[in-house]
Amino acid sequence: MSDDRKTQVLILDDEPIVWKRLKPALEKAGYEVEAFTQSSNAMRRVQEKEFDIVVTDLKMEGIDGMQFLTEVKTLSPKTEVIVITGFATMETAKESLQKGVFDFVAKPFKRGELLEIVKKAEAKVRQ
C-alpha cells in the first residue's frame, strides 16, 4: 500500500448518532471514511471495495455484526476490524477476538479512545 493514499475506514452502526459523531473525528485525523446504518448496504460495499479498517457494532437488525465481521475477514484478511458494542459480554468479546478482531470497545466510549485504537490498527495494516 502506498503512503500517499488515505487510510480507508468503514463504519457500520445502526444508530446514526454513532457514525455521525465518529466520522468527523476520523476525517479530521486524515482518514477517508464511509459510514453505514444498514448492514446489508455495508456488506455490499465491502464486496466492492477493500477497506483498511472496519469499525462495526455487533447487535443490529438483519445481518448482525458477528456475521458481518466474519465476512469482512474472509474477503480481506488484511482488514483490521474494531468492534464497538453496548452489550459487551465475555462471550461476545471472546468470540470476536477469536475471529481475529483487532480490538473490542464497549459503548459508550470517548472519541479519543477510539481514535487511538484506529491509529494502532492503521500502524498494523501499514506494516
Place this chain on the structure above:
Amino acid sequence: MHISQMMTVIDKLKKAFSLRKRHRRQVPFVVLFKTFQGLLEKNNRILDSIAAMGDKLGGDYVFDKNYVVSSCQEVSDLVYKLIYDLDTIAPGKYLDLYDAFQRINHEIEEELAGRPVIARADYVIPFETISRDSGDVVGGKIANLAEVGNILGLPTPEGFVITTSAFKAFMEYNKIWDRVRQESLTAKVGKEIRGLIAQGSLPPDLKRALQKSTEKLQQAAGDSKLFLAVRSSAWGEDSIHTFAGQFKSYLNQPVEKLVERYKEVIGSAYSPSATEYRAKKGIAEDEVAMGVGCQVTIDAEVSGVLYTLDPATLEREVMVINAIWGLGAPLVSGEVPGDRYLLSRTPPHEVEGLNVRRKLTMLSPKEDGGTEARSVPDDLQMRPCLDREEMLRLAEMALVIERYFKKPQDIEWALDRKGQFIILQTRPLNLQTRMANLVCNLTAAVQDHPVIFRGQGDIAQRGVGAGNVVIVRDDEDMEDFPAGAILVSKYTSPRLAKVVPRASGILTDVGSPTGHMATIAREFRVPTIVNTGKATRVLRPGQEITVDAEENVVYDGRVKELCYYEFTEEPFEESYEYRLILRVLKKIAPLNLLNPREKNFTPGGCRSFHDITRFVHEKAVEELLNLEFHERNLDAPAKRLKLPIPLGLLLIDMGGGLEESAAGSQVEPAQVVSLPMKATLEGMMAPGMWSTEPMSVDFGSFMSSLTRTFSSSLATPKYMGQNLAIVSKEYMNLSLRLGYHFNILDAYISDEVNDNYAYFRFLGGVTDLQRRSRRARLLAELLEAHDFRVDVRGDLVVGRIKKLDAARMVEKMRTLGSLVSFTRQLDVKMVSDAEVESTKETFGRLAAGEVPERN
C-alpha cells in the same frame, strides 16, 4: 427486576411494609449496619451514574439511545433499592418515598418512549420566560431570539408571543381545521381558509390573555403609546426550513389593530407560495402551527443585516454588514442596497472593505401606526451609517451568537436612539456544502500547527474555538476580558461565569466536567477543557491558540480550518440523543432538596432521583443518630473517642476498625486502625487546623443563627453536638454537627483501587447567605484544588473522589479532616471576597505542614 414489574408490586409492598411498623427497632444491630453500609454503597453508585450521564453532555463520548435507556434503568433500579434499605432501617416511616419514585420514574419512562410530558402551553407567553425547549410552542424564529435574549443576555425587543397552542385553539374554535385537512390544498381552498381566518373570532381565553399581555407592555411603556411589530414564527421557521419571506409581518401596529394583524399573519400560512413551499419540502398541512411574535416597536436610527461569514466572498473569510438609516424592512426585502462593510472575523475585526452608498430614503414609524418613507437629509446621504466603534460592538455581539449556535449566522439588528444594538432575528446561514471548500485541506492545516498539548484533561463542552490566551488570576483580570479570547484559569471558579459568554474557549488546570463552571460553559456552549493540569503554566498571555474540544487538543496558532469544519457538522446539541439525555437528566440530576431544615425536605418535595437519594441518605444517618446508644441496651456499644480537640465523638466499630486492646467505653486515637478514620483524625488534629481563636459573631449573624436553630426539628438537645463515626478496617462514615454546620464524610479505602472512594458533604452555618456562599466557594475551590469532583448548590458543597490507590486516598482523607477542622467557624470570618483568597492561602500553607504563628 424490570422497572415495570417493579411498579406493579409496589402497592403490595407498601401494604406489607406498613405491617412491619409494629416490629420497629427489632432489627438486630448488625443487620442495621449492614443495611446502612449497603445503602451508602448504593448512594455512591447512584451519584456515580448520574455524574457519568452528565459527562455525556460534554460531547467527548459517543453514545446512543440504548445507553440512555440502560443508564436510566440502572439509576431507577438503585434508587428503588435505596428506598427499600431505608425502610429496613426505619420500617414504615418513609413509605411516601415510593410515590415520589413512581411519579419520577413514570415521567422518565414517558420521555424514553418518545411521549414528552409537555404541559399544555399558555396562549400568550412573554419573551423573557421562554425557555430553550419551547420551540414547539413559540415557533422557530421566536425560540432562536429568546435564546439570544434569555441565555446570552443580549438586547432583544420586549414583547410576547401568541403561541402555537393559541393558533390551534383559534383554528378549532372557528372550525377551520377540517378545511385545512383536505387532501389537496388548492389555491381556491387556500383562499377560502384565509377568508375563514379573517372572519374568525378569538377564543375568549385567548382574548383575555392577549389583553393582559398588552396592558403589561403598556405599563412598561409609560405614557407613550404602544406600537408593536407583529411577526410570524412558525414551526421550524428559521431552524430546519427558512420559509424566508413566505409569511406576512407588520411593523409599528397600534394595539387596536393587533387582532386583525394576528389573523392576517396566521392567514399567510395558507398563501399560495407558503402552500407550495410546504409541498416542495414535504411538510404536511397539519404540521402547520403558527406562533406570532409581538415586539415593541424599536425606533431605529440604523438597521441592517449581518452575516458572520460573507457567502459572497467565502474565501476571504470576512463578515459582512449591510446597513441603512431607519427601519430595516427595505434592506431585508432587497428594495434598497444600503452601506456594505466587510470586517475581519478575528478581533479586533479590522475593516476590510467599506462601500458607502447614497441613501436617499429611509423607512420610519408613523406617529399613528404603520410606516412611511421619508427622505434622508443631505448631510446623511453619503455618511456611513455605523462608525468604527459601532461596527466593532456589533461584530462582537454577532460572534457571541455564532459561537452559541455553532453555525454562521444571518442576523437582523437595529441601533436604537440610545446607541444600543438590538438583535431582531437570527438564523443559520446555509453554507454547508460550500463550507467544504474551506476545509478540504484540513489534515494539512492541522499538521502545520504545533500541538501544545493533547489528551490532557476532560472535555466539559465540545466545540472548537480560537483566540488569544488571557490568563485570569483574580477578579480584576475579568473586568476587561476581551471578547473572543481564550479564558485560561487554574480553577473552575463560579465567579468566572460572567466572562464565559465572551470567551471563545476555556481551559483550566483543575476542575471536573460536572462542576459549576462546566455547567455554565455548556449553557453558553463555549468549548471547554477542564483539568488539563498545566494550561496556566504552558500557555503565554496573548498567545494565539486553537482549542479543539472535539478531539481534546490545543494547537499553537489559529487553525481556522478546524473552526470552519465545525460549521459543517450537525451540532451535537441538536442531536436527538443529546436532547433525550438532557431531558431525562432533568428528572434525575437536579438537586432541589438542599436544606434538611426546610419545609420541602420531605418525600413529597422530591422532584428528581437525586432528591430521593439525598433524602434517604440524610434520613438514614439521622435514624442511626437517633438510636440513643447510651440509654438502650444495644449489641454494638458506642465508644467515646478521647481527642485533644473539643469534639465529642462517638465511635462504633463494625469490625476491625479498632485495635483489639480497645476495651471499655473510651478509646485513644492511637487505637484507631480504620484506615480512613485514622487519616481523617490526623488531618483534623494537624497543627493550626482547629482554630481556637474566639470568633466575634456580629448581631445579625447571631440573630439569624437563633432563628435557624429554633425553627429546626434537629435542634433537640440530645441531637445537638452529637457526632458519630461508624468504622471498619476499610470504612468510615462520619457525621458531624460542628456549631451549626452539618458535615458528612464517607470513605472506603482498601488495596482494591476500584472500590476506593471518599465523599464529603458540607451544609449550613450561622451568618447570612452571602458569607455562607463565600464559604461554599472557598470549600469548592479547595476541594477542586485537591482533585475532588465538586458540586455546589447554594451553601451545600459536595466533593467526591474515587479510584485512587490507598496511599493517595489516605492523603485525601487527611485533607478532608483538615478541612473539617479548618472550616468549622469560617463563615463567620467570610466578610469579603478577599478573605476567601487569603484563607485559601492560609489553608495551603497549613496543609503543606507550615506551623501557624501564634498571636
